[in-house]
Amino acid sequence: MSRIKLSLSTCTLALIWALPQAAWADELRGGGKLLLTNGISSLEGASGGSLTPWAVIAGNETKDGIGVSAHATVAEVKSYDFQSAGFSIGLFDRVELSYSHHNFNMNEIGAALGLGADYAFKQHIFGAKLKLAGDLVFGDPMMPAIVIGAQYKNSDNDAVVGAMGAKDTKGIDYYVSASKLFLSHSILASATLRATKANQIGLLGFGGDRNSSYSLQAEGSLAWQLSRRFAIGGEYRTKPNNLGVAREDDWFDLFGTYAFNKHLTAAVGYADMGSIASVGEQRGVLFSLQASY
Amino acid sequence: MSMIAIALLLQSASPPPYAMPGEEPVEAYEVRPENAGAKPFEGDAMAKAFGGQDGIRRVVNRLIDLNSNDPVIGEIFVTEDRVRFRRTLFEHMCYLLNAGCIYTGMDMRSAHKNMGIQQADMNRMVENLQSAMDAEGIRFHAQNRLLAKLATMRKDVVER
Numbered sequence: 001m002s003r004i005k006l007s008l009s010t011c012t013l014a015l016i017w018a019l020p021q022a023a024w025a026d027e028l029r030g031g032g033k034l035l036l037t038n039g040i041s042s043l044e045g046a047s048g049g050s051l052t053p054w055a056v057i058a059g060n061e062t063k064d065g066i067g068v069s070a071h072a073t074v075a076e077v078k079s080y081d082f083q084s085a086g087f088s089i090g091l092f093d094r095v096e097l098s099y100s101h102h103n104f105n106m107n108e109i110g111a112a113l114g115l116g117a118d119y120a121f122k123q124h125i126f127g128a129k130l131k132l133a134g135d136l137v138f139g140d141p142m143m144p145a146i147v148i149g150a151q152y153k154n155s156d157n158d159a160v161v162g163a164m165g166a167k168d169t170k171g172i173d174y175y176v177s178a179s180k181l182f183l184s185h186s187i188l189a190s191a192t193l194r195a196t197k198a199n200q201i202g203l204l205g206f207g208g209d210r211n212s213s214y215s216l217q218a219e220g221s222l223a224w225q226l227s228r229r230f231a232i233g234g235e236y237r238t239k240p241n242n243l244g245v246a247r248e249d250d251w252f253d254l255f256g257t258y259a260f261n262k263h264l265t266a267a268v269g270y271a272d273m274g275s276i277a278s279v280g281e282q283r284g285v286l287f288s289l290q291a292s293y
Numbered sequence: 294m295s296m297i298a299i300a301l302l303l304q305s306a307s308p309p310p311y312a313m314p315g316e317e318p319v320e321a322y323e324v325r326p327e328n329a330g331a332k333p334f335e336g337d338a339m340a341k342a343f344g345g346q347d348g349i350r351r352v353v354n355r356l357i358d359l360n361s362n363d364p365v366i367g368e369i370f371v372t373e374d375r376v377r378f379r380r381t382l383f384e385h386m387c388y389l390l391n392a393g394c395i396y397t398g399m400d401m402r403s404a405h406k407n408m409g410i411q412q413a414d415m416n417r418m419v420e421n422l423q424s425a426m427d428a429e430g431i432r433f434h435a436q437n438r439l440l441a442k443l444a445t446m447r448k449d450v451v452e453r
Contacts, residue, residue, distance in 0.1 A: 029411065031413065032411075032412060032413025032414075032416050032417070033416065034416050034419060034420070062411065062412035062413045062416070063412055064411050064413065065413075093412075135447075137444055138444045138445075138447040139444070139445065139447055139448065141441060141444070141445060182441075183438070183440050183441035183444055184437065184438050184441035185437075186433065186434055225433075225437070226433065227433050228423060228433075
């Protein structure tokens with residue numbers, strides 16, 4: 001399996017380097033997006049808000065080029081340390097391919113649950129997103145950008161998530177998102193519908209004793225742009241509750257995001273992740289950095 | 294009544310010619326409010342936010358300087374009739390902001406025809422406009438209200 005993962009990442013890396021050097025390279029044009037209009041990388045790698053995808057494509061490119069981005073995110077909640085890191089490639093402001101790796105460290109709770117101190121749930125997420133229609137900023141002010149996307153998630157903790165009651169160690173989420181920047185009000189609104197079996201976005205496997213099939217979840221973001229560089233907002237994300245031994249709650253956050261320049265964006269937030277792995281009130285700070293070209 | 298007043302009266306009674314003195318000739322077109330590509334704001338709040346015609350003129354002059362000297366999009370404006378562009382761009386913004394002007398320029402599609410403007414170019418112009426509005430001290434929210442009008446014109450500005 002690790003060899004497959006390795007070759008997949010190698011392929012993606014090769015793609016990033018090979019594409020700009022292709023024969024039609026002189027027709028390609030890098031950069032050109034307006035500040036903040038590629039969002040930031042969400043935990044699962046898709047560009048958007050912190051918790052949920054938006055109908056935007058990663059990278060700084062327009063429809064005439066190819067862009068890339070990389071992100072690192074940490075969520076420090078009451079009992080756990082959650083790290084997410086990954087990269088994305090944006091093709092012609094139309095297609096987004098992303099990879100994100102999660103490391104969810106249980107700290108002392110790991111020992112309490114008999115998994116050992118600093119036990120970590122890990123997973124790999126490969127994402128693809130396609131813009132179907134519309135535009136975040138331009139065109140009809142009432143016509144949002146619309147994307148569809150899929151996220152293939154693969155847990156590294158097969159035995160433990162199985163013991164917790166998860167039916168599977170890998171799964172695919174499917175989603176559709178619509179997003180619009182209502183310029184006349186300086187407000188960005190985004191809504192996502194997701195079909196998923198994932199327990200705690202996949203960290204605790206897929207499906208469970210309470211429910212083993214896909215369920216439809218709603219996610220939304222609202223952001224208010226205060227300047228070209230700075231926006232504040234909030235997000236809400238409903239989640240399934242498939243595992244009997246570990247209740248799962250909806251997530252929400254409040255965030256501020258700041259673009260230092262076209263290549264570096266930071267987000268700081270307060271996140272409430274509810275109960276995770278049977279321990280409740282997982283609230284804390286979220287910090288994310290994104291580099292993009 | 295002085296000659297100047299008569300001349301002004303005549304000018305306001307009939308639309309100005311396609312090309313004003315000092316401008317290169319252009320093909321005839323119909324002067325219509327629809328050429329502006331969007332309806333003007335109602336009331337005088339936006340005109341005030343931009344400091345009236347004087348403020349708008351400073352924004353337009355700064356924008357033209359920024360665009361002309363821009364390493365990315367400066368090339369687009371090399372062949373442009375600057376005298377005419379300065380006048381029609383001012384009229385356009387002044388009209389949209391309801392600051393007391395008639396827009397006498399071409400419609401957006403004709404005005405941008407064959408300029409080869411790509412999305413990245415339009416975004417660069419937006420950034421230059423934002424810089425010009427910042428320099429004039431115009432509030433961000435008022436800036437965005439104007440940009441919202443311009444955003445609807447993309448299909449006539451960006452090629453392909």
